[in-house]
Amino acid sequence: MNKSKSKITGLGTYVPPGKLTNQDLEKMVDTSNEWIVRRTGVKERRLAGKEEFATDLAIKAVENLIEKKNVRVDDVDMVIVTTFTPDHFLPTVAAVVQGHFNMKAAGTMDINSGCTGFAYGLCVADSLITSGHNNKVLVIASEVISKILDYSDRNTCVLFGDAAVATLVERTDEKGSVIASYFTSDGKLAHNISCSNLAERINGWEVGKKRLFQQEGKFLYEYVVKNIPEGVRSLLKRGDLTLEDIQWFVPHSANLRMIKAICERLEFPIEKTLVSNEFYGNTSSVSIPLAIWLALEEDKIKAGDKMVLYGFGAGLTHGGVIIEW
Known part of the structure; x- marks a missing residue:
């Protein structure tokens, strides 16, 4: 009997209607459209409404999945939500989503690994399915980063936006999606990306702005460009593949200048x-599944394409998965 595998069978997306353009930001902080585009590649971003939170975006992404793919979710047996901007400490976003759709047999969990979250979520879903514990898993990435931004800090507020993507992962006895995975962390550097809550120190470093997102942009740029190419090579080695075997590279969309530097090194x-x-x-x-969704909308991705999905961010964490579409 063949070992069961997992397969991505559908994506649903929700992006809030509210837009924040570079021209809008020019009126808010000392910046310019030219500077933002040159440094980050971002032209505009979507913002959740005042009473719209990670749970709301996640539910709408699942609704889009149901409508677009004509699927049922009442038989989902695990809900995984990746987010670092949940509505509450408790309950989890996943639990509220499970209740909303009355998925009576579904377990629930939130995963907070920052920008590496979706890669972790997909890996966990694959592990649960291939080990025989689950048959049908929802992996939902949902973020409302605008809720924790300091809009007087031009180095962070120009970067981020809100969105959600729901990915359905199912058991298959045929060809599966996930080929290999690789993850690593460096918690000694964790203070370089933070959003504090109860404690005022991280690794002995004092938190500057409580409950607001902060990051050391210059340090992180250098860290990512130095370490992520080697991480991608380690992932490829796990899958016994080379970059020549890969049709699409899907890194975390931190900013375009960083991604170009990674591609050059690779x-x-x-x-x-x-x-x-x-x-x-x-x-x-959300950035990795959102990039996949955009490519699917443009008919770029074909059946059988091999893709490297690689996240990096808070923790400091980085890692990813290789999938075949």
Whole structure:
């Protein structure tokens, strides 16, 4: 008997209607459209409404999945939500989504690994299915980063946006999606990306602005460009593959300048790299599935295409999965 595999069978998306353009930001902070585009590649981003939170975006993404793919979710047996901007400590976003759709047999969990979250979520879903524990898993990435931004800090507020993507992962006895995975962390550097809550220190470093997102942009740029190419190579080695075997590279859409630098070090063409930040900004754990959704809308991805999905961010964490579409 063949070992069961997992397969991505559908994506649903929700992006809030509210837009924040670079021209809008020019009126709010000392910046310019030219500076933002040159440094980040972002032209506009979507913002959740005042009473719209990660749970609301997640539910709407699932509704879009149901409508677009004509699928049922009442038989889903695990809901995984990746987010670092949940509505509450408790209950989890996943629990509220499960209740909304009356998925009576579904377990629930939230995963907070920042921008690496979706890669972790997909890996967990694959592990649950291939080990025989689950048959049908929803992996939902949902972020409302605008709720924790300091809009007087031009180095962070120009980058981020809000969005959600719901990915359905199902058991199959045929060809599966996930080929290999690789993850690593460096918690000693965790203070370089933070949003505090109860404690005022991280690794002995004092938190500057409580409950607001902060990051050391220059340090992170150098860290990512230095470490992520080697991480991608480690992932490829796990799958016994080379970049020549890969049709699409889908890195976390932190900013376009960073992604171009990674591609240059990998000697991988930017034309075969999928991104989502131009009109949606950095959406943290949503950025990878959002880039896949955009590519599917443009009929770029074909059956059998191999894709490297690689996240990096808070933790500091980085890692990813290789999938076959």
